Amino acid sequence: MPSLKDIRNKIASVKSTQKITSAMKLVAASKLRRAQEQAEAGRPFAERMGRMLSSLAANVAGGAGGPRLMAGTGSDRVHLLVVMTGDRGLCGGFNSTVVREARRTILRLQGEGKTVKLLTVGRKGRDLLRREFPSLIVANFEDMGRKRLSFAEADKVANKILELFDAGEFDVATMIYNKFKSAITQVVTLQQIVPFAPAAGTVDAVGSVGLQDGAKAVYEFEPSEERILADLLPRNLAIQIYSALLESAASFYGAQMTAMDNATRNAGEMIKKYTLIYNRTRQAAITKELIEIISGAEAV
Amino acid sequence: MVEFELVSPEKLLMSQSVRMVVVPGAEGQLGVLEGHAPMIVTVLPGVIDVYADDMATITRRIFVAGGFCEVTGTRVTVLAEEALELDALRAQDRAGLEKQLSDLREDLDDAKSDAERKTLEGRVAVLQAKLEVQGLH
Numbered sequence: 001m002p003s004l005k006d007i008r009n010k011i012a013s014v015k016s017t018q019k020i021t022s023a024m025k026l027v028a029a030s031k032l033r034r035a036q037e038q039a040e041a042g043r044p045f046a047e048r049m050g051r052m053l054s055s056l057a058a059n060v061a062g063g064a065g066g067p068r069l070m071a072g073t074g075s076d077r078v079h080l081l082v083v084m085t086g087d088r089g090l091c092g093g094f095n096s097t098v099v100r101e102a103r104r105t106i107l108r109l110q111g112e113g114k115t116v117k118l119l120t121v122g123r124k125g126r127d128l129l130r131r132e133f134p135s136l137i138v139a140n141f142e143d144m145g146r147k148r149l150s151f152a153e154a155d156k157v158a159n160k161i162l163e164l165f166d167a168g169e170f171d172v173a174t175m176i177y178n179k180f181k182s183a184i185t186q187v188v189t190l191q192q193i194v195p196f197a198p199a200a201g202t203v204d205a206v207g208s209v210g211l212q213d214g215a216k217a218v219y220e221f222e223p224s225e226e227r228i229l230a231d232l233l234p235r236n237l238a239i240q241i242y243s244a245l246l247e248s249a250a251s252f253y254g255a256q257m258t259a260m261d262n263a264t265r266n267a268g269e270m271i272k273k274y275t276l277i278y279n280r281t282r283q284a285a286i287t288k289e290l291i292e293i294i295s296g297a298e299a300v
Numbered sequence: 301m302v303e304f305e306l307v308s309p310e311k312l313l314m315s316q317s318v319r320m321v322v323v324p325g326a327e328g329q330l331g332v333l334e335g336h337a338p339m340i341v342t343v344l345p346g347v348i349d350v351y352a353d354d355m356a357t358i359t360r361r362i363f364v365a366g367g368f369c370e371v372t373g374t375r376v377t378v379l380a381e382e383a384l385e386l387d388a389l390r391a392q393d394r395a396g397l398e399k400q401l402s403d404l405r406e407d408l409d410d411a412k413s414d415a416e417r418k419t420l421e422g423r424v425a426v427l428q429a430k431l432e433v434q435g436l437h
Binding site: 038041042044045046048049051052055056150151154159163166218219220221222223225227228231232235238239242 | 305307308309310311312325326327330337338339340341342368370377379381413414416419
């Protein structure tokens with residue numbers, strides 16, 4: 001039977017935990033709003049670039065003649081997985097769902113006899129994957145967007161990927177990250193970035209914006225379309241990564257907010273439960289003392 | 301009038317209806333008026349001029365660090381990675397920029413891979429353009 005003092009201490013400690021989790025929840029909520037705004041602000045660029053790419057791609061016949069970032073290397077032996085997680089925990093299943101999906105993909109690809117390489121963004125993903133696949137990790141980025149994610153940081157990741165690609169280190173690159181649905185739901189998404197295929201769905205959605213004046217028009221190109229495409233594709237890679245990082249950041253704060261909300265509620269329940277036990281024990285002690293006094297008085 | 305949009309990866313910088321814009325294209329300055337033939341052009345580091353309705357006065361001058369430009373009959377979209385008002389650029393410390401440039405040149409000499417060299421060369425070109433533009437009036 002815990003003493004009254006023990007229970008009091010327990011309540012005090014749960015209360016201070018609750019204070020921390022509810023503060024973290026508020027912080028996560030405000031960061032989430034900022035991350036969402038940033039994702040919103042980044043959308044026009046990605047949209048317009050998608051539009052340009054689709055009209056370019058329509059002009060440059062695909063296939064072997066096209067740039068390698070679009071046509072591929074002609075093989076799919078070596079896969080690079082870009083795994084995006086957070087740098088920190090306390091965010092529910094955010095990191096582990098991505099890592100679980102990464103693990104499944106790695107095992108599947110290896111089962112098909114492919115070589116897998118990993119590029120991790122975020123400390124948590126690196127730590128978790130390093131335990132199981134220490135030899136696969138070729139590069140790691142962390143502390144991305146501590147304050148505010150800048151495009152320059154996404155560019156760094158893109159440059160690394162391009163460097164690996166130019167060195168012939170991989171044939172296909174796929175990103176695994178959490179896509180933001182709402183503060184409570186994040187969807188783990190696999191997205192192929194190299195070779196880049198203007199996804200039919202998105203291009204349609206984007207292309208329809210320009211339909212009135214753009215999509216049907218025949219464009220002139222300065223310099224040649226091949227040259228522009230060769231410039232545009234690496235930029236597009238950086239943009240894809242940038243928007244994935246933004247999605248991931250928004251998801252992280254969403255997941256953290258939800259996790260901290262749950263933690264705060266659980267702490268509340270725990271406090272209720274312990275207060276009940278505390279009062280019971282206190283009353284029991286009083287009753288016991290009364291019985292002692294009364295039976296003492298009777299004995300006299 | 302054409303709809304002029306200037307977009308950076310981080311946000312939509314400008315969206316307004318203008319009479320004419322002049323963009324520093326890969327093969328020379330490109331002035332766009334309403335009804336221009338559809339084009340996609342690589343933009344070099346330089347200054348975009350936005351003209352007033354009388355086509356003689358320039359209302360805004362914006363420095364861009366290269367990018368892409370899509371022109372249709374009614375719309376001009378410039379995708380730029382870095383953009384700032386010319387006045388803001390003029391206000392920057394010239395010696396500081398020169399220092400950055402010489403630092404970058406040193407880095408370029410030390411560059412190990414082709415990819416690294418290429419990105420550094422790009423940044424040198426941007427800085428050179430900045431310095432050049434700063435000198436103009």
